[in-house]
Amino acid sequence: MASSSKTLTFQDTLQIAIRYVKYWKTALLLVAFGISAATLYLAYGKPGYYSRSLVSFSDLYSPIRSESSEVTGSGRWAQLRLVLQSSLNSRWLVEQTASRLGLVSEPGQYEYIREKYVSKVSVSPLPGNLMQIEIYGYQPWIVREWPEAMLAAYQEYTVSQRSKHRDAALESYGKEMEQLKNKIYSDRDNVAKFEEDNKIIEQYISNNSLEQVPSELLSLKSRMESMDLVLRMIDDKEMSPVEKLSVIKKFRGKPVPVGTIMRRSLPNNIVQAINPGQPDLSVSLTSDAPGTSGPTAAATPGQPPGAQIVVVPSMVEELEPWEKTERELRVVRQEHEHLSKTLLPGHEQMRILADKINQLELALQAELATALASFSLEREHLNERFAELQAKMPDYRKVLNDFDRFKQDYSLMTSGRVMWESAYARLKQKVSEMEYTGTELISNLDFQGFTMMRDQEPVSPNKKTLFIYGFIMGIGLAGGACFGLERFRSTTSMVSDTEAITGLHALGVLPLSKSTDDFRRVFAAEPTNASTGYDMRESFRIVRCSLPLHVGKENKCQVILVTSARPGEGKTVASSILSRSFAEAGQKTLLIDADLRRGRIEQLLGSTMGKGLRSYLEEEVDSFDKVITHAPGEKLDVVVRGGYSSASVEALGHPRFARLIQELRGKYDRIIIDTPPILGLADSLMIAPSVDGVLLVIRADKTTQRDILTGIEQISSTGASMYGFLLNGVDLSRVENYYYYSSYYPKYYDPGYDYADA
Numbered sequence: 001m002a003s004s005s006k007t008l009t010f011q012d013t014l015q016i017a018i019r020y021v022k023y024w025k026t027a028l029l030l031v032a033f034g035i036s037a038a039t040l041y042l043a044y045g046k047p048g049y050y051s052r053s054l055v056s057f058s059d060l061y062s063p064i065r066s067e068s069s070e071v072t073g074s075g076r077w078a079q080l081r082l083v084l085q086s087s088l089n090s091r092w093l094v095e096q097t098a099s100r101l102g103l104v105s106e107p108g109q110y111e112y113i114r115e116k117y118v119s120k121v122s123v124s125p126l127p128g129n130l131m132q133i134e135i136y137g138y139q140p141w142i143v144r145e146w147p148e149a150m151l152a153a154y155q156e157y158t159v160s161q162r163s164k165h166r167d168a169a170l171e172s173y174g175k176e177m178e179q180l181k182n183k184i185y186s187d188r189d190n191v192a193k194f195e196e197d198n199k200i201i202e203q204y205i206s207n208n209s210l211e212q213v214p215s216e217l218l219s220l221k222s223r224m225e226s227m228d229l230v231l232r233m234i235d236d237k238e239m240s241p242v243e244k245l246s247v248i249k250k251f252r253g254k255p256v257p258v259g260t261i262m263r264r265s266l267p268n269n270i271v272q273a274i275n276p277g278q279p280d281l282s283v284s285l286t287s288d289a290p291g292t293s294g295p296t297a298a299a300t301p302g303q304p305p306g307a308q309i310v311v312v313p314s315m316v317e318e319l320e321p322w323e324k325t326e327r328e329l330r331v332v333r334q335e336h337e338h339l340s341k342t343l344l345p346g347h348e349q350m351r352i353l354a355d356k357i358n359q360l361e362l363a364l365q366a367e368l369a370t371a372l373a374s375f376s377l378e379r380e381h382l383n384e385r386f387a388e389l390q391a392k393m394p395d396y397r398k399v400l401n402d403f404d405r406f407k408q409d410y411s412l413m414t415s416g417r418v419m420w421e422s423a424y425a426r427l428k429q430k431v432s433e434m435e436y437t438g439t440e441l442i443s444n445l446d447f448q449g450f451t452m453m454r455d456q457e458p459v460s461p462n463k464k465t466l467f468i469y470g471f472i473m474g475i476g477l478a479g480g481a482c483f484g485l486e487r488f489r490s491t492t493s494m495v496s497d498t499e500a501i502t503g504l505h506a507l508g509v510l511p512l513s514k515s516t517d518d519f520r521r522v523f524a525a526e527p528t529n530a531s532t533g534y535d536m537r538e539s540f541r542i543v544r545c546s547l548p549l550h551v552g553k554e555n556k557c558q559v560i561l562v563t564s565a566r567p568g569e570g571k572t573v574a575s576s577i578l579s580r581s582f583a584e585a586g587q588k589t590l591l592i593d594a595d596l597r598r599g600r601i602e603q604l605l606g607s608t609m610g611k612g613l614r615s616y617l618e619e620e621v622d623s624f625d626k627v628i629t630h631a632p633g634e635k636l637d638v639v640v641r642g643g644y645s646s647a648s649v650e651a652l653g654h655p656r657f658a659r660l661i662q663e664l665r666g667k668y669d670r671i672i673i674d675t676p677p678i679l680g681l682a683d684s685l686m687i688a689p690s691v692d693g694v695l696l697v698i699r700a701d702k703t704t705q706r707d708i709l710t711g712i713e714q715i716s717s718t719g720a721s722m723y724g725f726l727l728n729g730v731d732l733s734r735v736e737n738y739y740y741y742s743s744y745y746p747k748y749y750d751p752g753y754d755y756a757d758a
Contacts, residue, residue, distance in 0.1 A: 020482045027478035034474025038466040047458035048119060051135045051143035054448040055151060057084055058129060080443055081125050088123040088131070088154065096153040097146060117142055121150075130448070140455035151445050173431045180424040187420060213396045217389045220382055226251055227379050234372070241364045245322050248371045322367035329360040493700040495727055501705050502712055505550045505724040507695065508543035510536065510570065512731045540581040543574075543695075543726060550724055551693060559661060559671045559691040560723070563684045565711035566677050569699035570728035572600050575674035578695075583636035587669035591631075592639045594687060595676045596648050599641035605631065612642020616660075617651040624660060637668075653686030661690045678711040685718055693721040700730045 057080065087093060094114075095107045103117050120136040133150070137143040230251040234244040336353040343350050492498045495506040513536070547557050562575035572595070579591035593601035596614055611620070611627045621627060629638045651657060664671055673691060675684040688694060694715050698708060715722060 020486055023482040023485055026481055026485070030477040030481055031471065031474030034472070034477060035467065035470040037473065038470025042461050042463060042466050045461045046138055048460035049137050049140050049143045050452070050454040050459040051137075051147065051450055052452040053133045053135075053147045053450045054126070055131050055133060055147070056129050056446045056448055057081075057131060058444050058446075081129075081131070084131065084443060084445075085123055085125055087158075088133070088150070089121070093150060093154055093157075094118070094121055096157055097150040100149050100153045101142070101145060118146065121146075132451075136459070143455055144453070147450075148447050151447055155445065170431060173427055177424060177427050177431070180420050180427065183420045184424065213389050213392050217386065217393070220386045220389065224379070224382050224386065227375070227382070230375070231379075241361075241368045242322075242326050245326075245364070245368055245371055248375055322364055322371070325360055325363045325367060329357065329364065332356050332360065490704040490706065491701050492698075492703075492705065493727075493730060498698060498708075498725065498727060502696075502708055502725060504696070504712070504722055505546070506727060507546040507550070507724040508539055508726050509730055510539050510574065510726060510728040512700075512729045512733075536577065537581065537584075540577050543578055544581045544585065547693075547695075547723055551721060555692055555721060557692055557723070558665055558669070559673065561673045561675055561684065561687060561691040561694045561720070562697065563675045563694065563711075563715075564677050564697040564699070565679050565703055565707040566699075567598070569677070569697050569703055570726075571677070571697040572604075572674055574695070574697045574726050574728060575672050576601060576604050579636060579638075579670070579672040580631075580633070582670040582672070583631075583633060586635065588635045588637075588667075589670040589672065590628075590637045590639065590664060590668040592671065592673045593641045594652065594673050594683065596641050596643075596652070596683070597676055597681075599674065601638060601674065602640040605629065605638060605640070610640070610642065612640040614642040614648040616642075617648045617654075617657065624663075649683060652683055657687070658690045678714055679707060685714060688715060688718040688720040691720060693723040695723050696725040697728050698725050699728050702729065 091110045092107070095104070095110055098104045098109075098113045098117060099107060104113060116138065118135060118137045120134070122134040124132050124134075126132055133147045135143045135146045137146065230247055233239075233247055239247075332353055336350065336357060339347075339349060339353065345351075345354075492501060495509060498504075499506055547560070551557060560578075562571050562578065564571040572593075576591060579589045582589040591601065592613060593599040594613060602610075602612075613627065615621050616624050616627050624639075627639050627642065629640065630636075631638045661671070673687060675687055678684050684694075696708075696711065696715070712722065
């Protein structure tokens with residue numbers, strides 16, 4: 001099921017506002033109090049004067065520039081402005097200025113100065129190199145003289161402090177420089193001893209001779225793998241000699257350097273002996289770079305395999321003839337092919353060209369054999385060098401580990417010395433700078449004059465401002481007081497508030513009457529001229545009709561107990577007029593005054609004390625009919641209390657009284673019982689089990705919420721049904737009540753209202 005939220009209408013808002021109208025006297029009093037407080041402050045408050053002035057600032061350049069003494073660039077003005085603003089707004093400058101003006105004799109009296117001489121000193125930055133000084137003082141001459149005195153005090157104080165700071169800093173820095181110097185000498189001695197103990201020169205030489213071993217091994221391994229690939233490629237029988245020579249030229253190794261000692265391990269058909277009288281037959285070991293030549297290794301005749309040979313300069317010559325032979329072979333073949341188109345194979349020219357082709361092919365075969373011998377010789381040399389380097393690897397690892405550890409120790413030892421030397425250099429530079437420039441920014445302040453001066457007419461207290469503040473304070477106090485009084489008041493005069501507090505339904509509202517004759521006339525069925533302007537009979541007709549609406553169908557509402565929380569809340573009037581209302585409706589009604597302590601029903605009848613309920617309960621009469629009095633009008637009988645005794649009060653809880661009520665149910669349509677108040681007395685609680693329900697009378701603006709809730713709790717403990725409450729004594733002359741209850745009392749309830757116009 002969807003829940004609908006109640007919308008706050010204008011009428012609801014107006015109704016809430018009107019509820020606070022009753023506190024108008026309190027509100028006016030508080031507003032007057034606020035204005036009076038402002039007036040008193042104006043009369044007895046301390047007058048305040050004001051001045052506003054400008055000061056320009058600049059920094060002084062010195063021949064010595066340093067990061068420690070000055071800030072240059074775009075941030076220079078910003079830092080200088082921050083330093084000046086902080087210093088000029090400080091407590092110590094207020095004290096120094098007051099001392100310079102003769103207001104105080106010693107520093108440390110900031111609170112006294114603020115209370116007696118200046119209430120506020122404010123220095124704020126302006127665009128460019130300007131600053132604004134605002135002074136609020138209690139004497140005219142102070143606001144005139146304070147700005148310039150403050151600037152002079154700042155300049156004098158900062159110069160003296162700067163000089164003291166510089167002297168102290170120079171002395172401290174001198175001691176630190178001496179300590180740093182001793183530390184540098186000590187570290188230098190330690191490093192020298194470390195170098196001597198660890199033989200640094202020997203370590204360095206050994207490391208340099210071995211540190212290239214790993215990289216050379218990797219290079220040799222890569223070269224050898226490339227040469228193995230070349231050998232596998234030229235083993236292909238389908239490749240021509242030219243192709244094999246081209247492959248060898250592309251991938252052949254570096255030439256063997258002059259002076260290399262090699263072992264002869266190849267057969268003589270590869271490295272051939274030199275025949276006497278013929279040119280040296282050499283093996284080419286050229287580089288794979290195009291156009292470069294390499295050394296050749298010649299074999300001396302008669303040397304056995306495995307003998308050592310030495311590469312000498314005479315062995316080095318340029319041997320790349322196979323390229324010329326191949327080029328010449330191509331030319332001859334082209335010529336042979338060209339002539340074959342016109343000449344027979346047996347022709348002399350064709351035979352000459354064929355012989356020449358055979359000779360050139362044999363030459364290429366010889367060149368291939370020579371290249372293979374050179375390639376194999378280089379491969380063997382690389383194997384020997386690789387084996388030598390592998391043998392050096394254990395020594396390399398050991399020397400490298402020792403040298404790395406030494407370098408780390410040496411670096412750690414020398415790093416401290418570098419740090420001390422750097423610190424010493426910086427400190428020495430700082431000392432040189434401070435001897436001239438000092439340690440702080442050097443600034444120059446120039447007073448530009450006043451832009452506003454209020455030394456004749458005080459700026460505070462201001463009459464207009466004070467009146468506004470006082471009025472606002474009064475309005476605030478009035479609003480808060482009215483809200484608090486309404487929020488925390490202990491009584492109630494509104495039906496909705498009472499329903500929310502009690503959880504009961506409102507059966508009706510009875511307006512306040514200034515005369516008790518109105519009630520007596522209603523009860524006596526006489527014509528009335530109610531002082532309230534409303535017909536009381538109509539009010540109780542509403543109560544009479546509302547009773548059955550708030551209980552179950554099984555509740556007959558025949559016997560109704562009327563009570564209140566405290567005395568004087570109108571329960572007797574409510575019970576008597578309610579009984580009259582039932583009688584006028586044609587129902588036979590009995591009104592019993594069970595308030596044996598202070599019952600007043602006989603006063604409404606206009607009779608004197610006679611036989612009543614007490615007489616029956618104490619058995620002074622043998623029949624209840626003898627204590628019944630017929631009230632004026634029809635169908636209304638009344639039983640008064642008939643005096644008081646403690647024995648009769650106790651009899652209210654006796655079964656005899658309960659049997660009496662049961663007997664009366666068969667004789668009357670309605671039985672209304674008026675009982676004493678609930679709080680402090682047990683009478684109502686003793687009678688409650690014998691009735692069908694209870695009507696609680698609440699006095700507007702009198703019965704407290706605590707009393708109401710306590711009374712309801714006590715009645716509920718007896719098990720009796722609560723019909724609801726009657727709100728009595730509502731003052732309709734008050735605006736909030738008249739507006740609120742206009743819906744309860746329309747105009748045509750007014751006896752003077754012309755029904756013909758309705």
